[in-house]
Amino acid sequence: MNDFRTDFDETVGRFADISGQNYPINDPWAPAIITREQIDEEIERLASIPIPGNGRRSSLIVHPRANPATPGLATSVQVTLNVLKPGERTEPFRHNATEVNFCIRGEGVATVGDRRIPFGKYDVYNTPSFVPYWRENTGTDLQVFLTYTNVPLLQFMQVHHWEANPPLHQPVEEEDDQSINPRRISPYGTFEIGDDGAMLMPYERLINPPAVESNALHWPWERVESELKKLQDLGQDYVGRRLYLLYNPMTGRTNGTTPNFFATITIRPPQIVDRPHRHVSEAINYYFHGSGRSTVAGNVYEWKAGDLMLSAPGWAVHNHASYDDYVYELTIQNQPLAIAMEALLWQENLKEPPALLGAQMGFDTNRKSAA
Numbered sequence: 001m002n003d004f005r006t007d008f009d010e011t012v013g014r015f016a017d018i019s020g021q022n023y024p025i026n027d028p029w030a031p032a033i034i035t036r037e038q039i040d041e042e043i044e045r046l047a048s049i050p051i052p053g054n055g056r057r058s059s060l061i062v063h064p065r066a067n068p069a070t071p072g073l074a075t076s077v078q079v080t081l082n083v084l085k086p087g088e089r090t091e092p093f094r095h096n097a098t099e100v101n102f103c104i105r106g107e108g109v110a111t112v113g114d115r116r117i118p119f120g121k122y123d124v125y126n127t128p129s130f131v132p133y134w135r136e137n138t139g140t141d142l143q144v145f146l147t148y149t150n151v152p153l154l155q156f157m158q159v160h161h162w163e164a165n166p167p168l169h170q171p172v173e174e175e176d177d178q179s180i181n182p183r184r185i186s187p188y189g190t191f192e193i194g195d196d197g198a199m200l201m202p203y204e205r206l207i208n209p210p211a212v213e214s215n216a217l218h219w220p221w222e223r224v225e226s227e228l229k230k231l232q233d234l235g236q237d238y239v240g241r242r243l244y245l246l247y248n249p250m251t252g253r254t255n256g257t258t259p260n261f262f263a264t265i266t267i268r269p270p271q272i273v274d275r276p277h278r279h280v281s282e283a284i285n286y287y288f289h290g291s292g293r294s295t296v297a298g299n300v301y302e303w304k305a306g307d308l309m310l311s312a313p314g315w316a317v318h319n320h321a322s323y324d325d326y327v328y329e330l331t332i333q334n335q336p337l338a339i340a341m342e343a344l345l346w347q348e349n350l351k352e353p354p355a356l357l358g359a360q361m362g363f364d365t366n367r368k369s370a371a
Contacts, residue, residue: 026314028315028316029074029075029310030313031294031299031309031311031313031316032309032310033301033303033307033308033310034061034307034308035306035307036304036306039081039307039308040306042059042081043081043105043142043144046081047085047142051085053091054090054093054164055084055088055089055134056093057082057083057084058080058081058082058083059080059081060079060080061079063310066152067156069156070153070155070156071152072151073308073310074310074334075152075282075314076150076152076282076334077148077149077150077152077261077282077284077332077334078149078150078151078152079147079148079284079308080146080147080149081144081145081146082135082144082145082146082147083142083143084108084135084142084143085142085143086137086138086139086140086142088136088137089137090134090136091134091164091165092132092133092164092165092166092168093132093133093134093163093164093165093166094131094133094163094166095151095160095162095163096129096130096154096160097149097150097151097160098127098128098129098149098150098258098259098260098261099126099147099149099258100124100126100147100258101125101127101146101147101148102122102124102147102148102263102286102330103120103121103122103123103144103145104122104145104146105121105141105142105143105144106137106139106141106142106143107120107139107141107143108136108137108143109135109138110125110134110135110136110216111133111134111136112125112127112132112133112216113128113131113132113133113216115215115216118138119218119220120220120221121221122221122225122288123219123220123221124218124219124224124257124265125217125218125219126217126257126258127216128214128215128216128258129214131216132167132168133216146286148261148263148332150258150260150261150334150337188202188204188205189202190202212250212252214250217246217248219246224246224265228242228243228244228265228267228328229267231243231267236272239275240365241266241274242266242267242268242272243264243266243267243331244264245257245262245264246263246264246265247262253358254335254337254339254340254358255339256335256336259336259337259340260336261332261333261334261335262333262336263331263332264330264331264333265329265330266327266328266329266331267327267328268292268320268322268326268327268328269322269326270322270325271321271322271324272321273319273320273321274320274321275319275349276295276317276350277319277348277349278312278315278318278346278347279312279315279333279335279344279345279346279347280315280338280343280344280345280346281312281333281335281337281338282310282312282334283311283331284308284310284311284332284333285303285308285309285311285320285329286307286308286330286331287303287304287305287306287307287308287327287328288305288306288328288330289326290304290305290323290325290326290327290328291304291305291322291323291325292320292322293320293321294311294318294319294321295320296311296312296316296317297316297317298317311331312333315345317350335357339357339358340358342358342359343356344358345357346363348362349363
């Protein structure tokens with residue numbers, strides 16, 4: 001067996017008669033909280049072990065319901081806790097997953113492709129797919145990171161490809177500005193075959209779709225926080241959520257930080273209670289200031305700064321409330337993936353019907369009147 005040949009067992013497909021049957025009822029994962037104390041204990045444990053050969057002191061944060069072959073904190077989201085001591089660095093690595101990286105302690109420098117990103121506490125940056133990257137701790141404290149990836153979905157599909165110490169620079173072919181590269185402009189057209197919009201596309205276009213540049217982007221906490229504070233003045237009657245999406249323009253209409261996830265950072269003034277809502281996308285919250293509670297499908301969960309929580313299993317009704325201090329939180333959802341699959345049902349108001357976001361008109365808030 002090698003990369004080009006696999007010896008498979010003899011396999012025959014079968015029929016499963018579902019005549020007259022409906023699909024099985026969904027069985028959502030329960031919300032799960034990993035407390036600040038648990039995270040701190042694991043940080044200290046990771047810092048105490050000898051540095052591995054690849055420089056990665058890392059632990060997966062896994063939901064009890066996760067399949068061992070596809071370990072994640074949600075069905076399609078893997079969360080990794082990463083620790084580097086001062087002066088340490090990881091070896092270069094790349095895989096065909098995208099990442100959102102969130103620094104929760106310390107500082108350092110990330111090198112992603114040909115970009116060098118100095119970062120500090122509560123900064124966020126993304127890692128595009130199949131781009132070599134590594135991270136260094138250039139400070140005097142431990143560097144601690146949460147990394148969110150779509151690896152479980154790729155593992156379920158058996159298509160997660162990764163490389164340790166990959167080539168760091170790819171040769172770039174120089175082009176004559178006066179010449180036409182046939183690989184950029186296909187001579188084979190895509191054409192309509194009726195009057196309803198149905199078209200035919202040739203193979204040459206199928207294997208050479210328009211490329212969208214995917215870059216590593218950096219959202220410094222200092223800049224994000226200054227914008228969030230402007231949302232404090234929205235009154236108690238405001239029915240939306242006081243947040244900003246860390247938007248990556250390459251994701252276009254799917255509103256993502258990566259093609260799989262969005263990352264939002266929220267500010268909740270004291271004693272704010274969100275309106276209950278629900279959505280197909282899964283949500284994972286990391287609370288880094290304040291305390292409060294989440295009500296998920298009728299169950300109440302309390303959390304505080306430093307806790308990580310699977311706060312919204314798909315389609316569970318939920319809302320959040322702050323206690324006596326301001327709350328800051330990073331939320332990761334697989335909303336862009338769900339929009340791309342035309343699967344993102346969202347019910348902003350439980351008294352109104354849900355909408356299929358990205359395919360139907362979505363919702364509005366009362367921000368103008370609340371402000």
